[in-house]
Amino acid sequence: xxxxxxxxxxxxxxxxxxxxxxxxxxxxxxxxxxxxxxxxxxxxxxxxxxxxxxxxxxxxxxxxxxxxxxxxxxxxxxxxxxxxxxxxxxxxxxxxxxxxxxxxxxxxxxxxxxxxxxxxxxxxxxxxxxxxxxxxxxxxxxxxxxxxxxxxxxxxxxxxxxxxxxxxxxxxxxxxxxxxxxxxxxxxxxxxxxxxxxxxxxxxxxxxxxxxxxxxxxxxxxxxxxxxxxxxxxxxxxxxxxxxxxxxxxxxxxxxxxxxxxxxxxxxxxxxxxxxxxxxxxxxxxxxxxxxxxxxxxxxxxxxxxxxxxxxxxxxxxxxxxxxxxxxxxxxxxxxxxxxxxxxxxxxxxxxxxxxxxxxxxxxxxxxxxxxxxxxxxxxxxxxxxxxxxxxxxxxxxxxxxxxxxxxxxxxxxxxxxxxxxxxxxxxxxxxxxxxxxxxxxxxxxxxxxxxxxxxxxxxxxxxxxxxxxxxxxxxxxxxxxxxxxxxxxxxxxxxxxxxxxxxxxxxxxxxxxxxxxxxxxxxxxxxxxxxxxxxxxxxxxxxxxxxxxxxxxxxxxxxxxxxxxxxxxxxxxxxxxxxxxxxxxxxxxxxxxxxxxxxxxxxxxxxxxxxxxxxxxxxxxxxxxxxxxxxxxxxx
Numbered sequence: 193x194x195x196x197x198x199x200x201x202x203x204x205x206x207x208x209x210x211x212x213x214x215x216x217x218x219x220x221x222x223x224x225x226x227x228x229x230x231x232x233x234x235x236x237x238x239x240x241x242x243x244x245x246x247x248x249x250x251x252x253x254x255x256x257x258x259x260x261x262x263x264x265x266x267x268x269x270x271x272x273x274x275x276x277x278x279x280x281x282x283x284x285x286x287x288x289x290x291x292x293x294x295x296x297x298x299x300x301x302x303x304x305x306x307x308x309x310x311x312x313x314x315x316x317x318x319x320x321x322x323x324x325x326x327x328x329x330x331x332x333x334x335x336x337x338x339x340x341x342x343x344x345x346x347x348x349x350x351x352x353x354x355x356x357x358x359x360x361x362x363x364x365x366x367x368x369x370x371x372x373x374x375x376x377x378x379x380x381x382x383x384x385x386x387x388x389x390x391x392x393x394x395x396x397x398x399x400x401x402x403x404x405x406x407x408x409x410x411x412x413x414x415x416x417x418x419x420x421x422x423x424x425x426x427x428x429x430x431x432x433x434x435x436x437x438x439x440x441x442x443x444x445x446x447x448x449x450x451x452x453x454x455x456x457x458x459x460x461x462x463x464x465x466x467x468x469x470x471x472x473x474x475x476x477x478x479x480x481x482x483x484x485x486x487x488x489x490x491x492x493x494x495x496x497x498x499x500x501x502x503x504x505x506x507x508x509x510x511x512x513x514x515x516x517x518x519x520x521x522x523x524x525x526x527x528x529x530x531x532x533x534x535x536x537x538x539x540x541x542x543x544x545x546x547x548x549x550x551x552x553x554x555x556x557x558x559x560x561x562x563x564x565x566x567x568x569x570x571x572x573x574x575x576x577x578x579x580x581x582x583x584x585x586x587x588x589x590x591x592x593x594x595x596x597x598x599x600x601x602x603x604x605x606x607x608x609x610x611x612x613x614x615x616x617x618x619x620x621x622x623x624x625x626x627x628x629x630x631x632x633x634x635x636x637x638x639x640x641x642x643x644x645x646x647x648x649x650x651x652x653x654x655x656x657x658x659x660x661x662x663x664x665x666x667x668x669x670x671x672x673x674x675x676x677x678x679x680x681x682x683x684x685x686x687x688x689x690x691x692x693x694x695x696x697x698x699x700x701x702x703x704x705x706x707x708x709x710x711x712x713x714x715x716x717x718x719x720x721x722x723x724x725x726x727x728x729x730x731x732x733x734x735x736x737x738x739x740x741x742x743x744x745x746x747x748x749x750x751x752x753x754x755x756x757x758x759x760x761x762x763x764x765x766x767x768x769x770x771x772x773x774x775x776x777x778x779x780x781x782x783x784x785x786x787x788x789x790x791x792x793x794x795x796x797x798x799x800x801x802x803x804x805x806x807x808x809x810x811x812x813x814x815x816x817x818x819x820x821x822x823x824x825x826x827x828x829x
Contacts, residue, residue: 194286195231198224205280207254207305218255218454222247226482228282229273234502237625238288238296241480241494243273244487245371245451246341249475250274252457253337253367256465262335263307263323267316267344269297269629270496271369272306279305289625291799297629311629312594313567314347316340317366321353324362335465336362341369341477343544346566357470358442365464366443366472369451371479438472447474452481492547515682520674520712521618523653523684525550527660528587529557535664537585541565543572549589549618569594573601573613580611585664588613592620592632592673599638606669607644613670614663620649620673621713621762622791622805627798632673633791636710637767639671640740646670646693647740649711653684655737661688675712675762677801694741702732705819706754710736710769713762716805719812724819731758731819739769742776751782756822760810761790787818 196202200217201224204210213221226247233240251274253264259279266272276294277285280303287293298306308319316338324336344350345368357364438445444467449460457475464471479495480486485505486494493507500507532538532554540562546552554562565572569590576586590598595617606613623630639647646666650656656674663670699714700721707717714735721733734750736743750757759770770788777784789810796804805811809818 194283195228195235197228197282200224201228201277201282204278205282207257207259207278210251210254210278215455215458218251218458222251222454223482225251225274225277228277228285230483230502232285232288233273233497234500236286236288236290237496237499239270239273239496240483241486241491242268242271242341244483245477245479245481246271246339246369247274247482248452248454248457249339249367249369249477250278252454252461253339254278256458256461257335257337260304260307263320263337264305265308265316265320265323265336265338266298266310267338267340268313269310271339271341272298272310275305276303279303289627289798291797291803295627295798296625297627309629311626312597313344314340314349316344317350317353317357317364320364320366321357321360321362324364325360328362333363335365337365337367339367339369341371343567346544346568348568348570354438354441354443354472360470362470363468364470366470368447368472368474369477370448370474371477442470444469444471445474446471448476449474451475451477517679517682518653518684519550519678520653520656520676521548521550522553523656523679524589524616524618524660524674525553526685527657529554531660531664532558532561535585537583538664539563539576539579539584539586541572541576541579541586541588543567543569543590543594545589545591545594545618548591549616551589569598570601573598574605576613577601577605577609577611580606580613581609586613587616587660589616589618591623591630592617592635593623593630595635596638602639602645602669603642607642610644610668612667614660615669615671616660617671617673619676620711621675622796622801623676624801624804625798628795631791631796632675633764633796635671635673636739636761636763636769637771640772641767644668645740646738647673648738649673650737651699651709651712651714651735653679653681654686655691657684657686658689658691659737662691662693665690666693673711675801679712680715691737694738694743696734696736696738696743696746698746699733699735700731702730704754704824705729705731705756705758705822706750707731707733707758707760707815707819708736708750708769708773709733709760710739711762713760713805713810716810716812717760717815720815720819723812724816727820729819729823731823736769739772742772744776747773747776748780751777751780751784755784757784757786758815758818758822759786759788759790760815761788762805762810763790764793765790766793785822787822789814789818 200221226244229243281294284294289296295302297311300306300309320336320338327334436445478487479491497507528540540551540554542549542551543565544567546555546564551562572588576588579586617635620632620635639645648659650659659672709717717733721731759773761769765788774786791808
């Protein structure tokens with residue numbers, strides 16, 4: 193079922209088409225664009241609230257700027273649905289985030305209007321500044337705009353970039369989309385500071401007068417512009433009773449302005465085009481704007497609600513006929529509370545993902561022992577290291593893909609000092625529809641090379657609980673990775689049991705071929721073995737549990753008995769679990785035929801997890817095919 197666009201939106205296949213309409217039609221275009229997003233996401237799924245909140249800003253930017261010559265960078269990328277629809281992808285929008293369809297984030301190879309690939313946060317100002325300085329060097333008059341919102345301003349990289357931008361004399365416009373939300377509500381002093389600005393009635397009243405003057409400055413010459421600049425700065429400092437954070441970084445600050453008044457935004461953006469140098473426009477918006485359940489309901493839920501009835505706002509929930517296994521993140525969330533009730537050393541830390549990681553369960557039960565530090569992975573890791581120096585046991589929960597941004601801190605601040613921080617890496621392996629920016633493909637490889645760090649992965653919910661429990665008795669850093677989605681055990685809340693460090697287990701005895709798995713993907717091997725049994729094939733299956741340290745006793749057993757070995761991992765093949773097994777085999781002078789299954793050395797696009805596993809050859813059928821290809825029994829049939 194394809195969604196029909198509104199009367200005006202149907203005529204817009206590029207920003208050039210948008211510019212053909214008079215300003216008086218922009219409100220209607222915004223309404224139609226918002227409705228088109230609501231209609232599509234309600235039926236096909238995807239991110240939701242963030243793009244609704246920037247509809248007016250998106251229309252105004254493409255109306256005023258000469259895109260794609262003028263360049264927009266979106267931060268974070270799930271704000272960009274309206275941008276995609278206005279830039280030639282309206283008729284493909286129903287394929288958003290679907291295997292083989294368009295990406296849910298801006299992507300350079302998808303469109304010339306997507307100037308910079310995004311998915312992680314806080315990168316836009318750095319990227320746009322690099323573009324702006326390159327344009328200045330080449331002598332071009334291109335406008336460069338970074339739209340930063342949904343909590344991205346809390347990331348340290350944004351401040352590093354603003355610090356540089358302020359002394360760059362570059363033609364960059366930073367637009368702060370201030371909606372007080374990431375996925376969850378924003379936290380920290382910056383959020384409080386922005387709230388002070390946006391709620392200052394006195395400042396907002398006099399600010400409007402300044403805007404009127406700024407809009408007319410060209411009529412009075414450059415001296416008037418200089419006077420207005422001084423008056424404006426004085427008003428900001430006097431009324432807010434403090435220096436302006438952004439202007440202290442030498443960024444011209446404008447705002448706050450209503451981010452939902454499209455005609456006013458057009459006027460402002462036209463004015464700002466003529467003001468040289470680095471500047472920031474502070475727009476106040478509402479996440480989910482224009483769709484009442486999202487705007488006034490639980491905005492975290494409506495960040496990416498899944499399928500829903502657009503009329504009633506009812507989010508569709510599947511009602512399974514039998515008890516279902518829980519999500520791994522929920523097992524983590526409930527287990528850390530259970531452990532913390534027994535051990536007062538335990539603290540929880542997450543960088544802006546309390547609901548995504550389920551640390552919000554602990555934050556509600558023990559608010560003084562669980563911390564959301566904002567979109568700041570580097571800080572989260574070193575903050576955890578600081579807690580550990582004082583005898584505490586921090587569990588630092590970060591998505592695998594986002595842990596990449598804190599790699600130096602893991603090495604320098606935790607592992608070199610051998611501090612007992614427990615890293616829980618959620619969304620390890622393929623992340624699904626979020627695509628390559630969110631796949632947790634590399635953590636097994638980039639963690640196993642770090643001294644002192646344990647690298648573990650549970651095959652099911654019980655093992656996750658037991659690994660969390662076992663990490664408490666370990667005196668150094670310990671990492672546990674697990675995937676997005678559900679486990680396999682409806683009855684998962686088992687008594688805690690110690691898992692000896694580096695000890696795997698035999699899942700199934702067998703003959704001729706041994707399958708070695710790490711993590712949840714081992715359940716695919718169980719399915720493969722069941723299907724192979726009907727063909728007379730009987731491979732052995734070992735759940736290794738640890739990539740570092742490897743279970744050497746188990747490996748001696750495997751390579752002493754089997755000449756054909758298959759390794760399976762939901763991680764990159766280069767340097768990952770299979771590589772560790774091969775290195776061990778060579779170091780101990782065994783000889784065997786080894787086939788590694790996992791994520792190849794290429795960028796794997798978005799799709800459902802099982803679709804991506806199948807495409808890479810390590811779904812149950814792929815594992816079974818690997819056994820058949822190595823088995824003499826299969827070859828004789």
